[in-house]
Amino acid sequence: MSRRLALAALTSATAMIILSETIVNVALRAIQDDLGFSPGGLAWVVNAYLVPFGGLLLLAGRIGDLLGRRAVFLAGMALFTVASLACALATGQAWLVTARFVQGVGAALTASVALGMLVTIFPEPAERARAIAIYSFVGAGGASIGVTLGGLITDAFGWHWIFVVTVPIGVAAFLLSLRVLPPDTRSGARMGGARPDVLGGVLVTAGLMVLVYAIVATSWVFVVALALLAAFVWRQAVAADPLVPRRLIRSRQVVIANLVTVVTVAAMIGFQFLVGLYLQRVLGMSPAQTGIAFLPITLGIATFSLGLAGRLVARFGPRPVLVGGLLGVLAGYALLTAIPVDGSYALRVLPSLLLLGAGVGLVLPTITGLAMSGATEADSGIASGLINTTQQVGGALGLSVLVAVADARTGDRAGDAALVAGYRLAFVVGVAFLALATILALLRQTQRTTSAAGTATAAYAHPAAAQGEGR
Helix, strand or coil: CCHHHHHHHHHHHHHHHHHHHHCCHHHHHHHHHHHCCCHHHHHHHHHHHHHHHHHHHHHHHHHHHHHCHHHHHHHHHHHHHHHHHHHHCCCCHHHHHHHHHHHHHHHHHHHHHHHHHHHHHCCCHHHHHHHHHHHHHHHHHHHHHHHHHHHHHHHHHCCCHHHHCHHHHHHHHHHHHHHHCCCCCCCHHHCCCCCCCHHHHHHHHHHHHHHHHHHHHCCCCHHHHHHHHHHHHHHHHHCCCCCCCHHHHHCHHHHHHHHHHHHHHHHHHHHHHHHHHHHHHHCCCCHHHHHHHCHHHHHHHHHHHHHCHHHHHHHHCHHHHHHHHHHHHHHHHHHHCCCCCCCCHHHHCHHHHHHHHHHHHHHHHHHHHHHCCCCCCCCHHHHHHHHHHHHHHHHHHHHHHHHHHHHHHHCCCCCHHHHHHHHHHHHHHHHHHHHHHHHHHHHCCCCCCCCHHHHHHHHHHCCCCCCCCCC
8 A cells, every 4th residue: 555645545535525515615606506405494594514514524534443443444435425526507496405414424434534544544643643634725725726716617617616626536436446555454342342322422413413414504503503512412421331431431532632623723714704794895806816816825824734744743842833834823813803995806815815824824733733633543443533524513503603703794784895894803702813823823832841842742642652641
């Protein structure tokens, strides 16, 4: 097996999933005009994907640990690719929303185990850090590329083609994965006699799906979601073989990494949505121009995640790199709180995108390595599912909160000034999210001595290195 080809297969699948999550955003208006969605109904073109994706990740990750990650990964890619084709062929509202839901299920199966497979394929510290950096770039850069492609494809060919583009990627990644991914030589059920925690899986899946629904729909069922998740926490405390291994929950490093991920992604997904609206509604850019305008952040993420993040972590340890990256993101976000009604892209938006690209390029590979630091080979799937879950819940939370804040500030007023006032206030809330993320990162105490940078780097690179932390 070629590990480079395996990495290509895993990152291709990740790119396919991220593209489908973001490529649709710029095409929503065209979809609405063609299929006649109401404003509320149109939101479900996005939400029907987010709800199963966010809700099934933990359960899918654990199933991968117990029954075979490769099998779950391949099943997810096959389902996702078929659903993408169904989206492209959709002729009505119900058809498209249903196909998007199936896409979300396939995405959850695939994403839940991809990172877990990666860290077992690359056991050597330096290679693992490099592989995580590439994986993180594909995730973050793919989000911006999706916006760019969505605008270009919608303008040139129509909205159906934004779903067609993921089909050949899915087919190619599936065939490559069949050839190069290592077989599932032993199941989790044979590793110490563990059995799936069926009740825990049902509770967390139902709780997360209801939570994501409540967030994206701003519904009273939020209380039901909290009750289900509380029951899941109780179940994990009493179950003989809990869905989430207790050593992961007891790892301060893993817990803080996931909390930082929630609030950071909450800010970034809301940023992408609102800046896209600002560029089109206020600055008058077309969908294609809007997509191209996001390229600097993609280039920044590539430069810093692939070229610098790993070397900086190796030299200084993950904590300074994480905090420095968060401060860069915070600075870029703060610039957006003063966007003008009649400003230019080059002077008022581009500097923010450059700072955000640099900061995210440092944050994502570092936080991903920390989040996987408490996993062993037996449970890297659930650790992968956990970090992906926090990303999805954070994204849904951020989008819902920031859009609601912007809409509340704009109110019934018309004109660009009212829109910009709403965007500015939303960006202030995003700054608060990022400030919280920075404080959480500073609370993480893994560097206790003068040699702590090396120790922290080892924990970042070795999944088992931080198992005992926080016990």
